[in-house]
Amino acid sequence: MTxxxxxKSDPTPLHLIIEKRKKRFYILLTLFxxxxxxxxxxxxxxxxxxWSLVDPANPWSFPDMFPPSISPHQWQYVFKYTNIARALxxxxxxxxxxxxxxxxxxxxxxYVMGRKNIPGKKIFxxxxxxxxxxxxxxxxxxxxxVFTSFGLSQSFFGLVLAHTLMGIPYMxxxxxxSFQAIPQDVIDAAENLGxxxxxKIKDIFLPMIRPGLLAGMIFAFTASIEEFNLTFIIGxxxxxxxxTILFSFMGYNFIRTNASVVALIMMTPNIIMLFIVERFLKSxxxxxxxxxx
Amino acid sequence: xxxxxxxxxxxxxxxxxxxxxxxxxxSSIFITVAQSFGLFxxxxxxxxxLENWKTxxxxxxxxxxxxxxxxxxxxxxxxxxxxxxPIALYFRKGGVGKGMLGSIIKIPLFIPALVAxxxxxxxxxxxxxxxxxxxxxxxxxxPLRMLNDRFGWGIVLIQIWKNLPFVLLIVMAxxxxxxxxxxxxxxxxxxxxxxxxxxxxxxxAMPGILVSMILMFIKxxxxxxxxxxxxxxxxxxxxxxxxxxxxxxxxxxxxAVIGVxxxxxxxxxxxxxxxxxxxxxxxES
Amino acid sequence: MRKVFTxxxxxxxxxxxxxxxxxxxxxxxxxxxxxSSWSAIVEEAKNEGELTFLAWYFPDYFREAAADFExxxxxxxxxxxxxxxxxxxxxxxxxxxxxxxxxxSIVGGQWVKxxxxxxxxxxxxxxxxxxxDKLAPSLWxxxxxxxxxxxxAPFHRNQTGILYDPQRVTNPPQTFKELERWIDAxxxxxxxxxxxxxxxxxxxxxxxxxxxxxxxxxxVGDTEVIPEKVANWDLVWKWFNDRKDKLTFTVSxxxxxxxxxxxxxSMTYAWDDNVQEMxxxxxxxxxxxxxxxxxxxxxxxxTLGVLKNAKNKAAGLVFIHHLGSKAQQEKKFNMVGAYPARxxxxxxxxxxxxADRTNNAIAWFPAPYKDFMISEFVKHVLxxx
Numbered sequence: 005m006t007x008x009x010x011x012k013s014d015p016t017p018l019h020l021i022i023e024k025r026k027k028r029f030y031i032l033l034t035l036f037x038x039x040x041x042x043x044x045x046x047x048x049x050x051x052x053x054x055w056s057l058v059d060p061a062n063p064w065s066f067p068d069m070f071p072p073s074i075s076p077h078q079w080q081y082v083f084k085y086t087n088i089a090r091a092l093x094x095x096x097x098x099x100x101x102x103x104x105x106x107x108x109x110x111x112x113x114x115y116v117m118g119r120k121n122i123p124g125k126k127i128f129x130x131x132x133x134x135x136x137x138x139x140x141x142x143x144x145x146x147x148x149x150v151f152t153s154f155g156l157s158q159s160f161f162g163l164v165l166a167h168t169l170m171g172i173p174y175m176x177x178x179x180x181x182s183f184q185a186i187p188q189d190v191i192d193a194a195e196n197l198g199x200x201x202x203x204k205i206k207d208i209f210l211p212m213i214r215p216g217l218l219a220g221m222i223f224a225f226t227a228s229i230e231e232f233n234l235t236f237i238i239g240x241x242x243x244x245x246x247x248t249i250l251f252s253f254m255g256y257n258f259i260r261t262n263a264s265v266v267a268l269i270m271m272t273p274n275i276i277m278l279f280i281v282e283r284f285l286k287s288x289x290x291x292x293x294x295x296x297x
Numbered sequence: 298x299x300x301x302x303x304x305x306x307x308x309x310x311x312x313x314x315x316x317x318x319x320x321x322x323x324s325s326i327f328i329t330v331a332q333s334f335g336l337f338x339x340x341x342x343x344x345x346x347l348e349n350w351k352t353x354x355x356x357x358x359x360x361x362x363x364x365x366x367x368x369x370x371x372x373x374x375x376x377x378x379x380x381x382x383p384i385a386l387y388f389r390k391g392g393v394g395k396g397m398l399g400s401i402i403k404i405p406l407f408i409p410a411l412v413a414x415x416x417x418x419x420x421x422x423x424x425x426x427x428x429x430x431x432x433x434x435x436x437x438x439x440p441l442r443m444l445n446d447r448f449g450w451g452i453v454l455i456q457i458w459k460n461l462p463f464v465l466l467i468v469m470a471x472x473x474x475x476x477x478x479x480x481x482x483x484x485x486x487x488x489x490x491x492x493x494x495x496x497x498x499x500x501x502a503m504p505g506i507l508v509s510m511i512l513m514f515i516k517x518x519x520x521x522x523x524x525x526x527x528x529x530x531x532x533x534x535x536x537x538x539x540x541x542x543x544x545x546x547x548x549x550x551x552x553a554v555i556g557v558x559x560x561x562x563x564x565x566x567x568x569x570x571x572x573x574x575x576x577x578x579x580x581e582s
Numbered sequence: 583m584r585k586v587f588t589x590x591x592x593x594x595x596x597x598x599x600x601x602x603x604x605x606x607x608x609x610x611x612x613x614x615x616x617x618s619s620w621s622a623i624v625e626e627a628k629n630e631g632e633l634t635f636l637a638w639y640f641p642d643y644f645r646e647a648a649a650d651f652e653x654x655x656x657x658x659x660x661x662x663x664x665x666x667x668x669x670x671x672x673x674x675x676x677x678x679x680x681x682x683x684x685x686x687s688i689v690g691g692q693w694v695k696x697x698x699x700x701x702x703x704x705x706x707x708x709x710x711x712x713x714x715d716k717l718a719p720s721l722w723x724x725x726x727x728x729x730x731x732x733x734x735a736p737f738h739r740n741q742t743g744i745l746y747d748p749q750r751v752t753n754p755p756q757t758f759k760e761l762e763r764w765i766d767a768x769x770x771x772x773x774x775x776x777x778x779x780x781x782x783x784x785x786x787x788x789x790x791x792x793x794x795x796x797x798x799x800x801x802v803g804d805t806e807v808i809p810e811k812v813a814n815w816d817l818v819w820k821w822f823n824d825r826k827d828k829l830t831f832t833v834s835x836x837x838x839x840x841x842x843x844x845x846x847x848s849m850t851y852a853w854d855d856n857v858q859e860m861x862x863x864x865x866x867x868x869x870x871x872x873x874x875x876x877x878x879x880x881x882x883x884x885t886l887g888v889l890k891n892a893k894n895k896a897a898g899l900v901f902i903h904h905l906g907s908k909a910q911q912e913k914k915f916n917m918v919g920a921y922p923a924r925x926x927x928x929x930x931x932x933x934x935x936x937a938d939r940t941n942n943a944i945a946w947f948p949a950p951y952k953d954f955m956i957s958e959f960v961k962h963v964l965x966x967x
Binding site for chain 1: 634638639641642645660662663664665666667668671672674675676678679683684834835836837840843844845846859860861862863864865866867868
């Protein structure tokens with residue numbers, strides 16, 4: 005009894021000191037890391053903002069560190085002389101549908117690749133990557149002919165299919181990894197308890213592939229928003245997407261000021277959406293990361 | 298009998314994904330290969346020949362482009378995973394502030410490659426922020442010429458900047474499936490940090506690491522936009538050479554040869570990466 | 583089982599191939615554009631009612647021009663501003679279709695040869711358009727060293743020249759020797775783009791060949807590269823290699839201009855319309871000056887063509903005529919500073935003087951030599967350390 009009684013003047017036990025130091029270390033690490041991230045991502049974007057505000061009457065040249073004067077001219081120019089509003093609507097109409105379609109088409113394939121051993125599996129894994137291996141412009145050249153002969157040119161559905169095509173490789177590959185990671189004993193346990201296929205899908209597969217699904221959806225979404233080559237050939241002139249306008253200032257005819265405007269317009273909805281999605285799925289993420297089922 | 302039925306079922310399930318892709322891309326592959334041998338020529342004059350292959354393979358420019366693109370592909374894929382993996386481990390724990398941090402990290406994902414290239418090039422240019430700061434701090438007397446370096450470090454930097462969140466997401470999803478009790482068990486058995494890292498985290502996260510390295514290689518190897526902005530004057534990346542061959546020199550068939558080289562090389566490297574991954578994964582049951 | 587599956591797989595691929603490789607005949611217009619009167623063509627255009635126009639620059643000018651056109655003729659113009667490479671990729675991918683989606687397109691740069699070789703355009707149109715003779719006559723015949731035989735209507739003329747920062751260059755070099763001395767005195771301050779990635783770099787290499795390999799006259803009229811005539815080009819490559827560490831290579835036309843703005847270079851070869859556009863958007867300081875040196879600089883221009891598989895050929899022709907009219911050419915010059923193709927428009931405030939254009943501008947040598955020049959430059963200058 006007397007050995008465990010502690011005098012008030014005893015020094016703090018060693019393990020508590022270590023715990024405190026560790027915590028402080030982690031907090032500092034987080035802060036430092038956060039700062040690095042903020043700079044790493046933020047600075048390039050801030051520079052783009054500055055370029056988008058350059059006043060044509062006072063160009064921003066060496067050795068000025070900041071533009072000598074700012075003006076909304078570049079923004080006005082883009083909104084007046086390009087169909088950016090229409091392009092935004094088109095891009096954001098196609099993307100969600102393409103993502104959903106990618107998911108639906110990829111799910112069965114990812115399941116087979118992730119959990120079954122069929123002959124030729126290695127070859128199929130490679131085939132799945134084809135749309136992104138081939139250089140974009142080449143694919144666009146031939147693919148546009150295929151699309152045209154199927155009557156899919158100049159049609160909204162055609163564009164959705166094209167974007168889906170570009171998103172599927174990512175979706176399949178990531179979902180395959182997720183399926184692979186599902187422990188067999190969980191499935192066996194469920195089967196022993198008499199679970200039907202439907203229940204298996206609903207209660208085991210879908211929840212367990214969630215982190216991978218989130219990743220796949222983000223990739224398919226960005227693949228759709230950024231898709232330019234094929235979209236330009238089969239979509240113009242009926243449809244205009246954001247990349248079309250972006251590339252008119254960024255490709256051969258590179259005008260930094262206008263390109264900055266379009267790039268910022270393109271980034272902003274994506275970033276806002278990112279924050280919203282992160283909010284929503286934070287709880288699921290925690291559950292998944294703690295290894296609980 | 299049952300095995301066959303199961304197999305048929307599996308094959309049927311493959312149709313929406315694999316079938317869809319083959320239907321549309323099948324022709325691109327086939328025609329590109331055919332064009333490299335002189336058939337289906339876009340100019341209308343077709344004849345079966347090996348000339349295109351002989352010429353391209355004997356041109357030093359093609360070899361240089363191939364090596365350059367390989368270098369970019371390998372360095373970018375290794376670079377991003379090396380930076381991403383520690384960050385993924387760090388995020389595994391969850392916690393305060395990590396949500397916001399996580400979002401900020403993910404921003405480059407939503408920035409197209411071409412835009413990312415020009416943002417970074419802006420930063421590194423003769424008149425960019427980095428030079429301005431270094432000059433103001435009197436660390437250098439005149440601005441550094443950092444752009445379009447011959448080795449290609451500019452490209453690698455941009456690839457890592459843009460694709461870090463991409464690799465991070467995949468690896469994080471992979472690590473999420475590692476159970477805490479596995480880690481705890483190892484700790485209880487007295488395993489140190491390095492041991493846990495090398496023997497548990499990496500092998501168990503290998504599928505995710507592998508997938509992200511493969512996808513990263515494909516992006517960097519076949520890159521066109523980032524090279525056009527930040528790449529050296531010579532050599533050009535394989536995609537750029539293919540483009541110039543077709544549009545500048547109007548040698549469409551020779552361009553097709555380069556196209557075939559691109560996807561054959563990619564397949565070979567993917568196979569190599571997979572074998573490497575299998576080695577590291579070891580016997581895992 | 584596997585055999586059946588393989589067969590199905592192959593069938594899918596085959597279906598894909600067949601649809602991608604098919605060829606179809608072009609439609610026949612309702613009136614013969616080659617023999618009809620201009621008023622009949624205008625009537626036909628109004629019947630067609632609309633057209634699609636493809637370009638990759640001047641969104642502001644073209645949208646205004648389209649609005650003016652609609653007001654005057656009642657024909658709607660769908661203006662698409664795309665990207666140079668993507669535009670031509672699209673035209674090429676559509677070339678075997680009966681009806682394409684584009685009626686009129688701007689043609690320029692390396693794409694002149696590509697598109698003419700692939701026979702993408704309807705023509706000749708020189709004989710159909712009224713006032714054709716008022717548009718730069720040389721450009722009707724030869725563009726970028728390619729024989730265009732009246733298929734493409736001149737739209738604007740552009741010219742390369744030396745762009746420099748007057749704050750740093752007090753005595754701009756005129757002769758080739760003066761340039762050599764300047765480069766020696768100011769290492770890395772002069773640059774130009776890799777010829778395979780832009781016309782301004784091509785123009786500079788072209789000028790060097792002119793000055794080092796004994797003039798350009800002897801190549802005129804050749805339809806292919808004559809080996810004896812390029813035998814002494816090793817002197818040209820030597821000129822570049824001797825100065826390699828004193829020259830800056832850039833990656834595009836615009837990149838050269840950007841590096842001037844950034845202060846990394848003080849002098850470069852550039853296109854005048856490029857520089858004007860960059861100035862209009864505040865991408866380069868207003869004090870920048872341009873001139874055509876005595877050692878020469880090549881020029882050219884962009885043209886307009888009607889696609890062979892265009893749906894609205896008559897409307898296309900009328901639109902081309904509209905863009906080539908005196909009023910529009912003046913408007914274009916005032917709005918974006920592009921030098922008119924029309925020869926009867928009075929001008930002031932151009933980057934390059936008329937005197938320079940008359941005295942120092944030189945013509946390109948034939949396209950086969952240009953192509954050869956580009957690949958040889960890569961081989962002998964860029965590839966070597």
